[in-house]
Amino acid sequence: MSAALLVLSxxxxxxxxxxxxxxIVLAAGLTRGWRSSLSGVAAATxxxxxxxxxxxxxxxxxxxxxxxxxxxxxxxxxxxxWLRKAILRASGFKALHDEDAIFARELREAETAPREERAxxxxxxxxxxxxGVFLEGLEVAFIVLTFGSTQGSIPLAALGAAGAxxxxxxxxxxxxxxxxxxxxNTMKFAVGIMLTTFGVFWSAEGAGAHWPGxxxxxxxxxxxxxxxxxxxxxxxxxxxxxxVVA
Amino acid sequence: MKQLAAFGRFWWDFVIGDDWVAAAGVLAxxxxxxxxxxxxxxxxxVALVLAFTLVRATRQA
Numbered sequence: 356m357s358a359a360l361l362v363l364s365x366x367x368x369x370x371x372x373x374x375x376x377x378x379i380v381l382a383a384g385l386t387r388g389w390r391s392s393l394s395g396v397a398a399a400t401x402x403x404x405x406x407x408x409x410x411x412x413x414x415x416x417x418x419x420x421x422x423x424x425x426x427x428x429x430x431x432x433x434x435x436x437w438l439r440k441a442i443l444r445a446s447g448f449k450a451l452h453d454e455d456a457i458f459a460r461e462l463r464e465a466e467t468a469p470r471e472e473r474a475x476x477x478x479x480x481x482x483x484x485x486x487g488v489f490l491e492g493l494e495v496a497f498i499v500l501t502f503g504s505t506q507g508s509i510p511l512a513a514l515g516a517a518g519a520x521x522x523x524x525x526x527x528x529x530x531x532x533x534x535x536x537x538x539x540n541t542m543k544f545a546v547g548i549m550l551t552t553f554g555v556f557w558s559a560e561g562a563g564a565h566w567p568g569x570x571x572x573x574x575x576x577x578x579x580x581x582x583x584x585x586x587x588x589x590x591x592x593x594x595x596x597x598x599v600v601a
Numbered sequence: 602m603k604q605l606a607a608f609g610r611f612w613w614d615f616v617i618g619d620d621w622v623a624a625a626g627v628l629a630x631x632x633x634x635x636x637x638x639x640x641x642x643x644x645x646x647v648a649l650v651l652a653f654t655l656v657r658a659t660r661q662a
Contacts, residue, residue: 424631428627428628428631429616431627431647432616432617432618432623432624432627435623435627435647435650435651435654436618436619436623438651439618439619439620439623439651439654439655439658440619442651442655443655443658443659448658448659449658493615494615551647551651555643555644555647558627558631558634558643559631559634559640559642559643562631562634562635562638562643563634563635563638564634564638564639564640564642564643565638565640566640567640572640576644579644579648583648583651584651587651587652587655591655591659594659595659
């Protein structure tokens with residue numbers, strides 16, 4: 356059960372971040388040339404691989420309780436950030452993520468940026484793609500490493516992330532357009548719920564608490580997080596409706 | 602100096618995010634959990650923190 360949740364969390368988190376990265380890479384590729392854009396993607400992938408290679412083995416030597424406390428706390432903070440944004444979007448207080456609008460804006464900016472050649476590449480296109488992939492990928496790398504190491508299976512988490520990357524990259528290459536129909540907020544909501552659930556479970560354990568029922572308590576925490584989040588969406592939707600009417 | 606500040610800002614945004622109250626609340630919840638070594642401290646603390654940070658966000662909106 357935990358393994359399935361681990362793969363699903365890594366998959367969803369990666370898919371959401373990669374959809375956002377794809378929008379930037381497409382804008383850079385279409386306006387500044389594919390060579391510069393794809394070079395940026397390759398450089399960012401290498402940089403991310405270096406981060407993972409440096410951090411991954413280091414995490415495996417940390418005692419499990421300390422790891423669960425620190426990693427659990429980090430996941431919990433990340434999870435609350437994701438959940439907060441997803442709830443605000445679901446209740447109408449924040450605009451839904453619009454990949455088409457972001458794509459149009461990126462295209463506009465990339466078309467008007469001055470051309471500067473470095474190492475035979477258009478520097479704007481290269482850095483735009485590099486930053487997009489590296490920054491969006493960094494959070495995924497963090498989630499995969501922390502989730503995987505705490506659960507004792509970095510390869511399993513990496514498998515989930517790799518599956519999402521292949522799927523999004525394949526869909527992007529086929530469509531040559533941003534994946535605007537992906538239900539991003541629903542996916543962010545799901546990731547937020549899972550990060551918060553595992554964050555609560557592991558950080559409390561790392562801090563010295565013992566859950567009744569052991570690992571099975573994760574399901575109880577998961578149910579609680581889902582119910583509370585849905586309740587907050589309902590309450591905030593009502594509040595948003597009252598504000599709009601007033 | 603500027604680059605150092607930008608580096609610090611990046612990590613602050615990356616880890617703490619839009620509302621520092623959430624991170625502070627998590628930290629406080631974990632300190633209490635460690636002191637009493639009880640599982641039932643963190644879930645309600647996190648529930649309160651989430652509600653509180655959402656109320657703050659809606660007031661700013």
